[in-house]
Amino acid sequence: MWTRKPFPIAAVHPFQLPLGLVIWALWFVAVYGGLSVGCAIATPAAEAGSLTWINAVLGLLTLVVTVGLLALARFCLMAARNEPRTERRFIARLAAGVHVIAAVSTLITGLPILVLPPCV
């Protein structure tokens, strides 16, 4: 007989509701602050365009955060599918949506890193 796989409580905990967007906010502060600090301590040449160490670091951070948020979304979604209690399912599905939106927001907001010079 098929049985529901137990899932960690963390996936259906209400703290998941703001978590994805809190991570987005921290990423946002990190890239904006990181850009300012990077430009202050070691400004790359303007001719280098977007091929600079600052773009590389910020771009990598953006990718890591996006993948992490998508993994969190999958974690919550799986938990929602396995959760029999309505209220917990509601939270897990909502949280999965928040994580997906946060991941998309991170990726889209980070796209200019590919094309723009950092300190001009």
Add this chain to the structure above:
Amino acid sequence: MSEQQTTRATRAAVWHNPTGWRALTVVSHSVIGKRFMLTGLVFFLVGGLLAMLIRAQLAFPDQAFMSSDIYNQVFTMHGTVMMFLFALPMLEGLAMYMIPKMIGARDLAFPRLGAFGYFCYLFGGLILMASIVLALAPASGWFMYTPLSSDVFSPGVNSDFWLLGVTFVEIAAVTAGIELLVSILRTRTAGMSLSKMPLFVWYILVTSVMVVFGFPPLILGSILLELERAGGLAFFDVARGGDPLLWQHLFWLFGHPEVYIIFLPAAGVISTLIPVFARRPIVGYRAVVLAVLTTGFISFGLWVHHMFTVGIPQLAQAFFSVASMLVAVPTAIQIFAWLATLWGGRPVFSLPMLWVFGFLVVFVFGGLTGVMLALVPFNWQVHDTHFVVAHMHYVLIGGMLFPLVAGIYYWLPLFTGRMPSMQLGRWGFWLCFIGFNLTFLVMHFTGLLGMPRRVYTYEAGLGWDIPNLISSVGGFVMCAGVAMVLIDLLTHARFGRKAKANPWHADTLEWSMAAPPPTWNFDLLPRVHDRHPSHDAQLQEETWLPDMHHGRRETLGCDPVSGEPRQVIHLPANSWWPFVCALALAALCVSLLVRAYPLAAFIALLSVGLLSAWSWHNGLRKPHARALPAPDPLPMHFTGFDSPGLWGTNAALLASGSLFMSMLFGWFYLWTVAPLWQFPETSPLAWPLLLTVCLLCSLAALLYRRTLVRLRTGDGAALPRTLWAVAGIGLVACAALIALLRAPLDITGQAHDAVILVMLLYLLMHAGVATLATLLQLRRVALGYVSAAAPFEVPIVRQLWRYTQLIAWILLLVLIAFPQSWGVY
């Protein structure tokens, strides 16, 4: 005691609201909510009058109706009044009135805090109004940009009126945010889980969190600017290591979320009304909740789009440009949900729906111009022109005023038990709608033709004459519409026909009450089974808190997620303390305004004393509070550890944390960006002393933790001993901090030293409050108010110590360890 024995007279006696002078003691959420809305209405009329003065001045070129100085005061006060004294307080008043009724509570979690917030708002508003009467109104724009607002370019007290008055008003906003946040999470009726909460409650929940995080950056900015103006400290002066752009960052860190703080409650009204008048449940409840959460967060990542022209690198601008466009997505999700609900339902085009229709048209248009302004090159072109003024009014009037009036018309039968006049209401709407579009649609073109904002007059022949005249005529047409609505609202209580029960056939809980509702809202608190409780035949099958013979004001305390009852919350009754404390703070504000500093110091001490006395009296003193056991199978909140007070303290500490983070942002911003920022050769602070403070705070927090562990096992024997130790530690920590403040800081010469001073004062304030609270606890333990049987205050004071400990260690890292590791000292 059965419910039959609790008569209406008993309930009325417990929840009695006195009249005459004693009306100042009333704390009922219904009364406070109505006071907020009526006061907000008066300020709206003042702001509207100022708007008409502006339109009269600009109606024709080369007008000499107002001088440039008076015009500057008028447009500054128009923006200030509308943003700080009308929009948010009005919506908070509506939320304070409606939320307990929608979630099935008898009052908000902290009734006295709500009353205190109202008086702060009233007195702060009156201080600002006084500046108009004295012709000393602020004149630097509602955003008070430095250096224009600094003492060099704005001497006199005009800017001080703004900084002190608005900060005072912001106390009201933050207290209301904390109160609504905790009330929604902890006082819902049985069965109202998160997934069964009305959408309006979700919107207010998110808005409350935004208020808690969004207002402190401006409070900090105002304090810093006032310190610079009055005390000569350096924060925004480039020559002394400051930077005027720091003000812009702090202002817009608040200012942009503020737009959504105003929009979200209004959108909550729309999400409530559309399903009712479409006669079907909302399409995509979960998607709407998701959109509201997303809007709440992303709105904090847009602030720099107000600063695209100040010289920020392209890549940074691009981040904010994209985020500004992104926020349109959750807004669009809500709009599509509303349209789908209308499409799938059988809409009734009643009077509130007219205003909803007006909102949809105007707000969508304003949102589209918002996306245009998010594009950096376009933004550069129209920056500081009337295009931005037009966009802003489309968003704010469309996104706030239209839904507000829709909501007022919708809930009017509940407020007064009478219906509005459909005839007057329709006239009011069409005059407002036509007048508004005449004024502001045309103003977009005035801006595109190049007319800048904030000019008191213009020359003829620039192509701005006709558009300005049309805008002015439109403004007065809108005024006539507002007058129609006001006449309707004022006369309906006398001439309106009596409302039937639930006249709109709405499904939310407030419509299951009598109209107008009694001061206790519900005779019996019901169990909710779905999102449509007023249509639920089983609503009264299981009820809670029937008895009131004990004389306590009570409501249910629930689990924040499931909504299942956990405890009975004993609510405080009417009191003079909120009024007296707000009056003392108003006196402090005025004494600072007139720069009577010895008097201000005395009133500050008096205020601390009064606030402490209030906290003392708010505790359990009257025998009836504990004498009679509750008939319900639930513990009273003061017998446990997880009280609403703990949640309120945590929310207040989040607000304080937001202010602290803004301060850290200021430190790093000036360090990185300010062109003349300088570190001295060695740190002016004695690091061993700061390390001692950190260790002492940690020790106090640790002792509190151990006490709490023992209390949880029912052992309160060590409580007095531990509190004596913590109080002693606190006093030594405060003394060490005062010694640290004697460091040779050049606070008027260097921003570096001025920022350090503010950070240390912030830490001292928190250590002082935690120590004072511990001393009060000691006395309360001695009198038996706090014990193993009533331990709920202990975790609250523990939170104060944990927070103080946290900021002490962060300051050690930020002020000493990090700069030294960076090699700047």
